Amino acid sequence: MKLPDILLSALRGVTGNKLRSVLTLLGVLIGVAAVILLLAVGNGSAQQVNNAISSLGTNTLTVRGTFTNDQVEALQRAELGHVDGVVPQVSTNLTVASPSSSEDSVSVVGTTEGYFTSGTTAVASGDAFTAADVTTAAKVAVIGQTLASSLFPTGSALGQSISIDGSAYTVVGILESQDSTGFNDANSVVIAPLTRVQRSFTGFGGITTLTVEATDADAVSAAEAEIEIVLNQLQGTTTETEDFSITNQSSLLETQAESADRFTVLLGVVAAISLLVGGIGVTNVMLVTVTERTREIGIRKALGATRGAILGQFLAEAAILTLAGGVLGVVAALIGAQYEIYGTQPVVLDYSIPLALGVSVAIGVFFGVYPAARAANMRPIQALRSI
Numbered sequence: 001m002k003l004p005d006i007l008l009s010a011l012r013g014v015t016g017n018k019l020r021s022v023l024t025l026l027g028v029l030i031g032v033a034a035v036i037l038l039l040a041v042g043n044g045s046a047q048q049v050n051n052a053i054s055s056l057g058t059n060t061l062t063v064r065g066t067f068t069n070d071q072v073e074a075l076q077r078a079e080l081g082h083v084d085g086v087v088p089q090v091s092t093n094l095t096v097a098s099p100s101s102s103e104d105s106v107s108v109v110g111t112t113e114g115y116f117t118s119g120t121t122a123v124a125s126g127d128a129f130t131a132a133d134v135t136t137a138a139k140v141a142v143i144g145q146t147l148a149s150s151l152f153p154t155g156s157a158l159g160q161s162i163s164i165d166g167s168a169y170t171v172v173g174i175l176e177s178q179d180s181t182g183f184n185d186a187n188s189v190v191i192a193p194l195t196r197v198q199r200s201f202t203g204f205g206g207i208t209t210l211t212v213e214a215t216d217a218d219a220v221s222a223a224e225a226e227i228e229i230v231l232n233q234l235q236g237t238t239t240e241t242e243d244f245s246i247t248n249q250s251s252l253l254e255t256q257a258e259s260a261d262r263f264t265v266l267l268g269v270v271a272a273i274s275l276l277v278g279g280i281g282v283t284n285v286m287l288v289t290v291t292e293r294t295r296e297i298g299i300r301k302a303l304g305a306t307r308g309a310i311l312g313q314f315l316a317e318a319a320i321l322t323l324a325g326g327v328l329g330v331v332a333a334l335i336g337a338q339y340e341i342y343g344t345q346p347v348v349l350d351y352s353i354p355l356a357l358g359v360s361v362a363i364g365v366f367f368g369v370y371p372a373a374r375a376a377n378m379r380p381i382q383a384l385r386s387i
Helices: 003-016 018-054 069-077 131-136 145-151 194-202 217-235 249-292 294-302 307-336 352-376 380-384
Strands: 060-067 083-097 102-111 123-126 140-143 161-164 167-175 189-193 207-214 245-248
Touching: 018 249, 018 307, 018 352, 060 069, 060 217, 069 083, 069 207, 069 217, 083 145, 083 194, 083 217, 102 145, 102 194, 131 194, 140 145, 140 161, 145 167, 161 189, 167 189, 189 194, 207 217, 217 245, 249 307, 249 352, 307 352
Parallel strands: 102 189, 140 167
Antiparallel strands: 060 207, 060 245, 083 102, 083 161, 083 207, 123 167, 140 189, 161 167
16 A cells, blocks of 8 residues: 555545544644743743843943942042943932823932943933033933833923922933833833932932943953952951942853743743643544444455555554644744733744644654554454454
């Protein structure tokens, strides 16, 4: 029996009981779609976090602790070989309002003009505030795009006045859109001169965050060592007693990438279980099919059908079911990947489609071997007795 004849006979067998075939195909479809979609969700989530970390700049360090203005100024004057700049920051959450709208618990960051050149934070429209604004404690602000849209839904926020905890500030710029992680919207933020935020809201008690820009990405580790030495000298501490922490964005990105890979693999394993269940369903259906078609098998073997022909037909039926289910599963997954899932935009991995298709067909053939072998090993006389 030639291959085209085997495939045609297998196709007739699959379409002989349409409802059963559709239900089996549906199980494979769900398994394949789950594998591709869950891997895509894991990959999309990893990319979101990586983008958020990368937006901080791979040549920057974040130092957290409590630093006086004098210590920060001394650090800026230190002329360290691997450090391009030190940008101090203080932050608080306040109510920000316009004449027509109000937002509570908005992050208000006080910093210097260097904030807009260190890392990747940039102004999309308007201008950043200047060193003169910091010196004079000017009441100017640069705001995020989400905040700009919510406070001024019908027009531009540039040049408009906003109220921060009851004090009027002029909007001089709007930030580029930033990637957000967790529950905080990075685009709902106010950036104002450090001196003004300290004078009006936080006081001059201490600066809590320093963004340190290294000369280049390869100099980050050296810059970290230099900053640690100088801060310990300024604060009179040692490596064992220091009360500040330094975060290396490059190291954080590498660690996050490793965690994301593990998370994606875990999701793939979970999804593969549903594909395995679909394969067991193929076995069940094929066993029922063999039992129902015992007479047909007996007649065909009595007419000269070989063991290989019978085996090939039932294996082909299993492969057709799983291949059709796999193709439909890929289509369903690609459609599903167009929509956000719990705030994450899935990003389909290139290898997940051929992997899911190949595994689905392999599972179908694997789980179809036993029913097919059972049909092929039937003796004609035993099969014909059931007529």
